Amino acid sequence: MTPVPGRAPRTAALLLPAGVAAAHLGPAATWLPAVRLPLFPGLAGTGHPRHIALTFDDGPDPRSTPRFLDALDGLGVRATFFVLGERVVRHPEVVRETAERGHEVAVHGWNHDRPWRPAPARDAAEVARAARAVHDVTGRPPRWYRPPYGILTGGRWAAARRAGLRTVLWSAWGRDWTADATPESVRATVAAGLRGGGTILLHDSDRHAAPDSWRAALGALPAIVAGCREAGLVVGPLGEHGGVPVAGVTVP
Template sequence: MNVRSLIKPVARVITAPVGSVRGVWTTESHAVLTFDDGPDPDGTEKVLAALAEHGATATFFVLIDRARRFRTLLAEAVAQGHEIALHGIDHRRLTTLPAAEVYQRTARGKAELEDLLGMPVRWFRPPFGAQSIGTWRAVKRCGLEPVVWGPTAWDWLDLPVDDLAKRAMERMSAGSVLLAHDGFAGDPDLAADQPAPRFDRGELTTAVLDGLSDRALRGVSLADALRTGSLQRWAWFKS
């Protein structure tokens, strides 16, 4: 056992008071599926179909500017037993904004999403995972729990589905939180247009779910994982 593997668990305990959710402690064969940047009329429909076919659930971190336009997709996800969480008013990187503005935007987004859903919202994922102490505090003041991730599908890149699924499975184990996307938002602070990847997000979701099945894991939402598990929290700060 190397020094890093000894220090890591201690660091997680020490940083837990300013921690973000990065996994679930569980004795079940659960892997948490999360999808960002929707709802999207193309990607979300395909992801929902793949999840339904496999009897899986997921947590969808939605953007308010898209939730307003695609309310039917939002309602469809809820009707199928999925969990809805907040990703932001839009896809701005919060670390570029004053903490007071982060608080105002997040509080406004939470209120509007709860109004759209008719139910409370518990989770928040910062766009790009960009988070400082100031933005973390602002989000917590809104009554939301910051959620980041472990494994990622790297699905903002336009690569073959098999390659993306392989990347998604690299660090996957029980209790992992997987970052994937049912839409593509890009970075609104960049002047140049950013083309969306062209692969089929439903096919990628199916490939990931098949990979989980091969490892005797089941894809579930964060809420479903917490029926028998508990949150893993540790510090996550990046620009």
């Protein structure tokens, strides 16, 4: 789930010395599209203008993730799955199958907690632990990191760098974690924010979202992929995304 940050970060910041609060929560401003997209295109997942990176958060989930894998097979698309370390060790078979089907497995942290107070040592340990879990199960070192809720703190940015991971957020999402999400609402929300070179955020699990909300994302996949292809865009994982500035291709 990726909700809008509320009062919690501001409250946490008031309880910390100014310098510590700025170093810890300052990078979280990149959650805002108006900050991230123009100023930090690499963090926003900006890639080759004829490519779209398709990504999923919050898995693995033995109930829903295999359905996404089947749907992606049917569409002939590979994607990047940002997984939680605690879920990897509980469901290694799902992660292993994800990798065996040709998808990238990336790090979403060890769990899905909110990082309002600084804990750099814990951040470093948990990101490294999650990266090791992915490596142990897939046999491949992960390349990417996306913090839970998309909230990038100073500690988590440093932790990802120390673990050899590149942090990537997104440029378009489907708001697919909400109780009222539908396949059409997810498709329309993605299309409204997506341009060539963009990175899509969806969720393959409802563990941190409204019950069964993953069904809206799953139902939207064929239309999202079709819209990209009609615009002349290739859909794939972050590893095939490149790093060329956006050229302004709009997805219908």
